[in-house]
Amino acid sequence: MELIQSELSEPYVIYTFRYFLHQWPHLAYLAFPDDLQSSEPVGVIVCKQSMHKDLTNRGYIAMLSVRKEWRKRGIASTLVRNAIEAMKEDGAEEIVLETEYDNYAALSLYDSLGFIREKRLYRFYLNGKDAFRLVLCLPPPESDDGSDVTGIPGSGSDSTRSSHSIRSRRRALYRAIQVSPYSDEEDN
Numbered sequence: 001m002e003l004i005q006s007e008l009s010e011p012y013v014i015y016t017f018r019y020f021l022h023q024w025p026h027l028a029y030l031a032f033p034d035d036l037q038s039s040e041p042v043g044v045i046v047c048k049q050s051m052h053k054d055l056t057n058r059g060y061i062a063m064l065s066v067r068k069e070w071r072k073r074g075i076a077s078t079l080v081r082n083a084i085e086a087m088k089e090d091g092a093e094e095i096v097l098e099t100e101y102d103n104y105a106a107l108s109l110y111d112s113l114g115f116i117r118e119k120r121l122y123r124f125y126l127n128g129k130d131a132f133r134l135v136l137c138l139p140p141p142e143s144d145d146g147s148d149v150t151g152i153p154g155s156g157s158d159s160t161r162s163s164h165s166i167r168s169r170r171r172a173l174y175r176a177i178q179v180s181p182y183s184d185e186e187d188n
């Protein structure tokens with residue numbers, strides 16, 4: 001909790017933290033030093049995953065923080081990669097997050113992992129700063145022969161959900177990227 005409260009631009013209360021951990025415990029990771037001299041975590045990532053507008057299986061990275069003296073050692077990228085893999089296992093089609101427009105460390109980290117800037121959110125944070133919405137579009141899973149498994153009609157146990165996934169995956173492939181200097185559109 002201290003790691004998150006001391007380092008993030010938005011002060012998260014314990015209830016927000018619990019909300020994520022209780023519902024998506026498998027999408028939270030802690031990094032510990034391997035010398036076992038301390039039981040204090042040096043890095044943390046907290047995420048959630050749900051259907052967005054009943055169309056897209058969306059993962060969301062809510063919090064990511066690495067203790068100052070442990071930075072630039074690949075801890076954050078390992079945490080993010082782990083979270084991405086876990087969300088992919090649960091069928092994520094895209095992963096999104098927001099970060100301050102001038103958080104160059106975070107922007108560079110997510111850039112290196114393939115995230116793109118979808119839009120700029122005007123005065124998104126309580127401190128009045130703008131944010132960038134970053135998104136990583138995930139390709140649909142492929143079968144052994146390279147075909148899109150979701151393209152096989154009725155292949156899923158729930159055909160409604162399956163056709164849902166196909167539709168939204170196709171949509172994701174043609175997603176238009178919007179980069180506007182200022183936008184106070186609702187967060188949607």
Ligand SMILES: CC(C)(COP(=O)(O)OP(=O)(O)OC[C@H]1O[C@@H](n2cnc3c(N)ncnc32)[C@H](O)[C@@H]1OP(=O)(O)O)[C@@H](O)C(=O)NCCC(=O)NCCS
Binds near residue numbers: 007072075105
């Ligand atoms: C952003 C943060 C999580 C990065 O953690 P980290 O463990 O140092 O990141 P990594 O070592 O995995 O870095 C991976 C890549 O990110 C980029 N990066 C990380 N820190 C950077 C910095 N200070 N300046 C520029 N690029 C940076 C680099 O591209 C780096 O790859 P490289 O080492 O090959 O150059 C960390 O600085 C932090 O906790 N900041 C405060 C909280 C925060 O801003 N969280 C993100 C909110 S969305």
